[in-house]
Amino acid sequence: xxxxxxLYTLATILQLGLLAQATDLMAGHVGRIGxxxxxxxxxxxxxxxxxxxxxxxxxxxxxxxxxxxxxxxVSVGYVAALWDADxxxxxxxxxxLTVVEVANNAGVTGGPLGIxxxxxxxxxxxxxxxHTTVLILLTCAAVFTVILEVLTSDRxxxxxxxxxxxxxxxxxxxxxxxxxxxxxxxxxxxxxxxxVVGISIASVQQYVGPxxxxxxxxLKVITVLILAGPGCAPxxxxxxxxxxxxxxxxxxxxxxxxxxxGPIEVALTNLVLxxxxxxxxxxxxxxxxxxxxxxxxx
Amino acid sequence: MSPVIIxxxxxxxxxxxxxxxVGCSFYFGSVANRYLNFAVAIPLIAVPHVVAACAAPTxxxxxxxxxxxxxxxxxxxxxxxxxxxxxxxxxxGQLMVMSLAVLAVFENVIRLWRGNxxxxxxxxxxxxxGLSTMTLIAxxxxxxxxVALLSRFTPFGLSTRAVAxxxxxxxxxxxxxxxxxxxxxxxxxxLSGIAGIGWAYEWRVRPDSAFTAALxxxxxxxxxxxxxxxxxxxxGAAVAIxxxxxxxxxxxxxxxxxxxxxxxxxxxxxxxxxxWMRRRIAVE
Numbered sequence: 001x002x003x004x005x006x007l008y009t010l011a012t013i014l015q016l017g018l019l020a021q022a023t024d025l026m027a028g029h030v031g032r033i034g035x036x037x038x039x040x041x042x043x044x045x046x047x048x049x050x051x052x053x054x055x056x057x058x059x060x061x062x063x064x065x066x067x068x069x070x071x072x073x074v075s076v077g078y079v080a081a082l083w084d085a086d087x088x089x090x091x092x093x094x095x096x097l098t099v100v101e102v103a104n105n106a107g108v109t110g111g112p113l114g115i116x117x118x119x120x121x122x123x124x125x126x127x128x129x130x131h132t133t134v135l136i137l138l139t140c141a142a143v144f145t146v147i148l149e150v151l152t153s154d155r156x157x158x159x160x161x162x163x164x165x166x167x168x169x170x171x172x173x174x175x176x177x178x179x180x181x182x183x184x185x186x187x188x189x190x191x192x193x194x195x196v197v198g199i200s201i202a203s204v205q206q207y208v209g210p211x212x213x214x215x216x217x218x219l220k221v222i223t224v225l226i227l228a229g230p231g232c233a234p235x236x237x238x239x240x241x242x243x244x245x246x247x248x249x250x251x252x253x254x255x256x257x258x259x260x261x262g263p264i265e266v267a268l269t270n271l272v273l274x275x276x277x278x279x280x281x282x283x284x285x286x287x288x289x290x291x292x293x294x295x296x297x298x
Numbered sequence: 299m300s301p302v303i304i305x306x307x308x309x310x311x312x313x314x315x316x317x318x319x320v321g322c323s324f325y326f327g328s329v330a331n332r333y334l335n336f337a338v339a340i341p342l343i344a345v346p347h348v349v350a351a352c353a354a355p356t357x358x359x360x361x362x363x364x365x366x367x368x369x370x371x372x373x374x375x376x377x378x379x380x381x382x383x384x385x386x387x388x389x390x391g392q393l394m395v396m397s398l399a400v401l402a403v404f405e406n407v408i409r410l411w412r413g414n415x416x417x418x419x420x421x422x423x424x425x426x427x428g429l430s431t432m433t434l435i436a437x438x439x440x441x442x443x444x445v446a447l448l449s450r451f452t453p454f455g456l457s458t459r460a461v462a463x464x465x466x467x468x469x470x471x472x473x474x475x476x477x478x479x480x481x482x483x484x485x486x487x488x489l490s491g492i493a494g495i496g497w498a499y500e501w502r503v504r505p506d507s508a509f510t511a512a513l514x515x516x517x518x519x520x521x522x523x524x525x526x527x528x529x530x531x532x533x534g535a536a537v538a539i540x541x542x543x544x545x546x547x548x549x550x551x552x553x554x555x556x557x558x559x560x561x562x563x564x565x566x567x568x569x570x571x572x573x574w575m576r577r578r579i580a581v582e
Contacts, residue, residue: 033391079568089391090334091567097513098560105557215509219399259413263406270399270406277396278382 007130009245011204014137015197017241020224021148021234022193025186028231029152029159031166032085034092035218036076036187037194042099042213044069044195049115049208050108058121062199069195070188077187081179096218104210114209121203133203140196141238148234151189162186216266220244223273229283236285244269306544312431312500314540315438319493320511321518321536322445325529327376327486328519329462330479333393337376337400338483339512341491343408343505344368346498350417357419361495369487376400376487377480401508409505418502419495434496441492442533449529458482459528490515510556514539517563524566 022037044065051061076095080088103109110116120129122136153159164172165182173179202208228240248265255261276283320342327338348364349357379400383393449455461468461478469475490511497503497511518539522532542562543555 033395086389086391086394087567089394091564093394094560094564094567098557098564101557101560105554215398216402219395219402222395260410263409267403267406267410270402273399274379274396274403277388277392277399278379278386281386281388281392 004130007134008204009249011130011134011137011200013238013242013245014134014141015200015204016221016224016245017238018137018141018144018193018197019221020228020237020241021144022190022197023221024225024228024230024232024234024237025148025152025190025193026080027225028229029162029166030080030183030186032080032088032183033222033225033230034076034080034089035096036073036080036092037190038213038218038221039076039092039096039099040069040072040191040194041198041201042096042103042194043072043198044191045198045202045208045212046103046109046115048195048199049118049202052119052202053115053117056119058119062121065199066192066195069191069198073188073191074184076191077184078180080187081183093218096213097215100210100213110209112210114207114212116207118202118206118208120206121199129206130204133200136203137200140200144193144196145234145238152234216269219273220269223269223276225283226273226276226281227283229285232283232285236283240284244272247272306548308431308435309500310540310544312435312438312496313543314537315435315442316493316496316500317514317518317536317540318442318533319438319445319489319496320515321522321532322442322529323486323489323493324512324515324519325449325486325522325532326458326482326489328516329458329523330475330482331380331393332462332465333380333390333397334516334520335376335380335397335483335486336394336509336512336516337372337397337404338486338490339401339508339515340372340404341365341368341487342494342497342511343405343503343508344372345491345494346417346419346503347408347412349495350412350419350498365488365491365495369484369491373480373484373487377483380479381476401512405505405508408508412505414505416502416504416507417498419499431500434499438492438496441489445489446530446533454481455529513556514559517559520563521566 019037019041022040023033023035026036027033047065047068048061051064052058055061072095076092079091083091104112120133122129122132150156151158152162154163161172161177161182164175165177165179169179198213201212205212224237224240224244227243228237247268251265251268252261255264320339323338323342324335327335345361345365345368348368349361352360376397379396380393383396388396449458457468457473457478460471461473461475465475468478493511494503497507501507514536518532518536521535522528525531525535539559539562542558546554546558
């Protein structure tokens, strides 16, 4: 097997897994499924690409893109605290589409052609961009998986508060948990993870365009999340991401015609999502909740 | 009056009526089912592809039966899926995600069947006995007026509005809620198929037109329902979107339609004028 292909596939698994882990932080542990992490990823990726291309200050561009994405996280977290799960899903869906559409039309983001020749983080004269990015991604995946395992564990106060808010929001608020602080914290964390993935997407592909963050990426992330089971331990999400990437790569190996390979991949992934939503919503390792997280906070 | 203005006015009118038809299809596809049903856009791309697969002389004869057949199959499939999902206690938001997934599957099936090329009927019918833009406007006007009257004054329209407010009350009044869901979904799919023929005539249909149309329909449906729980407000919102599109096209010379649409959608979703109105009425 070609080593660059293997590295690219590994990068895809890690990116998909991290985005699904970030989405699960809100979906599985707070009870608000949405597209906030992908929006954060899109904003982070574009901010990094614009700044890195113009200034060549890659570290500064990375920091600023994470800051911009956490700004999105604060807004999305505020929305999550205000409204119920279905309205949060709708708002994040529209926010993601709006961000992509603005990027599709604005001159600074390259319009529909996107931004090409984005400098890769960690690349040098003797270092391959994909190789370095995969190493960074692997480190981030390990760090984020451990942090999320700890944050969402019931052994810790924060995890208990998250699950209390998910399972019974009125009593959690009555007990003194501030829903705004909690939702804003969680949403900011998910957008920061999204921004790291966004930077890695820009670094690996050395390109960012509106197609990089379209709706089908969001549906793929949701598929990974439902396959793993919302609220499960983060390591299962990485396994689910590997399964979905194996499925799509398998389809592209079987159907070699480039015209049909893309549509078959998208159709297969979405078929898996439909079947999972109909038959197996607890996925590989999701907890069986007595109540959903759609309690209206106000 | 300048011919350019007349051309713009006619194209905006046609666009407004097409958007209104799409908006009405989403109203019927979503109102009784209680979730944003993006999959109602499937007949919008399926019907033009079925019609285009037929030979040119018989194309317009097959259009009517094709709309009914595709709408029936699509409505049956969507109802089966939503009933199965409801049994599994799927939330409205998850049903919306599922409808997006269904749309994605179908869009890519069409892409596999007919390729990524666009389908248009205009060049095939110029000078022949096919549609002209004025005929299209007349036909769509009749359809939109009929839908508005149907929704406003018939028991079907009234019970559709009632089921959106309270399913239990409608069931207690002796009306079959499942039957109503089936009827409204079928009506939505029929309207979507009709809009598909108009769309293919006016702008050409590509597989990804389904999502664009779905978004337009959902935006006019959401904005319309925020203003008033009525199909008339959905039609009004759709026509307003068409006028805004025309103004943006003239002002920016590039297509900011979707961006403007999404910003309005976001504003409507976040700020919810319906709630303000209700609050104001309550205060008064």
